[in-house]
Amino acid sequence: MKVILKADVKGTGKKGEIVEVSDGFAKNFLLKRSLADIATASGINEIEQRRNADAFHRAETVKALKEQAAKLNGNTVTVAIRTGKNGKVFGSVTSDKIASALSELGYEVDKKRITTKETIKNVGTYDAEVRFMEGVVAKIKIDVIPLE
16 A cells, blocks of 8 residues: 655655555554555645755755855955954954854854864964855955954
8 A cells, every 4th residue: 555654654764755555554553643644646746746846945045055155255254353462362263253254244154154274363364164055165265353
C-alpha cells in the first residue's frame, strides 16, 4: 500500500515522502496513529507542488545571497578603535565590531558569518571572509585605524 508520511517514521521514511509499506503496517500502525495518509492522486500532486515551491524558494534565496556576496566582495571596511601610543589596540577587533561597521555601509551581515584568519590586535589592514552559505563567500579587507 502506498502512503504519504505525515511525520518521520524510523525505518520507514521522512515526513512528506511517499512510501510503499505492507497493508497491515499501514492500517494497524501508520493510519491508526495518524502518522500517514493513503496516497491518492490529489495527495501526490500536492506533495509535488510543495516540493517544486520549496525548490523555487531555495533557489531564490541562493540567488539573493550570491548577489549580496558579489556586492560585498572586495570592499574595505574601516574600524576605528582605541589604541595605545605604540599602535596596539586595547582589546581586539571582534566580528561584532566588523558587523556594525558593515551595517553602517548598508550591508546587514550576521556577526557569526564573519571570520578572520588571525586575532586583530594591532592597527593595520587585515583580510576577512563573510560566509553566507556553503559555496557563497565574500572576501573583504578590514582597515583598523586609531580612534581620535
